[in-house]
Amino acid sequence: MLKVTRKKWTGLCISAPAMLVAVLFAGTSSAQQVAGEIPASPDTLRICASANENPYTSKDGSGFENKVAQIIAKAMDRKAVFVYTEKPAIYLVRDFLDKNQCDVVMGLDTGDERVLTSKPYYRTGYVFVTRTDRNIHIKDWEDGQLEKLVSIAISVGSPAELILKAIGKYETNMNYMYSLINFKSPRNQYVRLDPSRMVNEVIQGKADAAIAYGAEVGRYVKASSVPLTMEFVPEDRVADGQGKTIEFNYSQSMAVRKSDGEILKQIDAAIAKEQSQITKVLEDEGIPLLPIES
Structure with a gap:
């Protein structure tokens, strides 16, 4: 494991x-x-x-x-x-x-x-990356705007995956998520999704949002010719289904x-x-x- x-x-x-x-x-x-x-x-x-x-x-x-x-x-x-x-x-x-x-x-x-x-x-944490012209600002994990997001770019095995499972959006997003790594199985192996691709998916409108670690995507958000918004994910504590709190911020x-x-x-x-x-x-x-x- x-x-x-x-x-x-x-x-x-x-x-x-x-x-x-x-x-x-x-x-x-x-x-x-x-x-x-x-x-x-x-x-x-x-x-x-x-x-x-x-x-x-x-x-x-x-x-x-x-x-x-x-x-x-x-x-x-x-x-x-x-x-x-x-x-x-x-x-x-x-x-x-x-x-x-x-x-x-x-x-x-x-x-x-x-x-x-x-x-x-x-110290930084996980962020939402969205196109500024979409005016998406998620206040908490029950925010109604989340329901409108169809495709969310995330890394397999990350806290972003855990939160999608916790809020019930994993199944509807799963096919899109696995398409980003060409449907490779991540079981017992490491499959890295290039963070620049996550940002590009948002820029091109293929993803409604990306949830990624701030250190991974800051460079690409800053360099984008399309205005992007980067905001820390909500800090409210969410359980991962096994009784453990999902952590989003790391030193x-x-x-x-x-x-x-x-x-x-x-x-x-x-x-x-x-x-x-x-x-x-x-x-x-x-x-x-x-x-x-x-």
């Missing part, structure tokens, strides 16, 4: 060949390396990242977590070394951090039990191995020192931010 978190599935997944990108950029402030080539060093901060997980990380360095990692490494007086894999980010802890292929993984839920997590460096941290408490102290100090610069990166990305909970 897979554990659902704000943007990642963790647990048992089918295996896939790992293609690791090895391109060294000499003379820059960071480098890309094949896992296992760079030993731990007090002069470097090895960051394991997915090569194709925009808007979070990308091997071209354009991901917002690439930029945050650079800020942290510089504040720690270390050189940022990115260890990229073609695997999705859900595998980074199990296959890379736990195997000492890197020192840190970006953007895990604060308090993730598998690791030690830093103080949070941002995000950097993660290290449980044995790396000293590195964590340095990371926490770097976050505290550079929080304003980190926040600017996130705001420039278009991520809707919530107050960070201590």
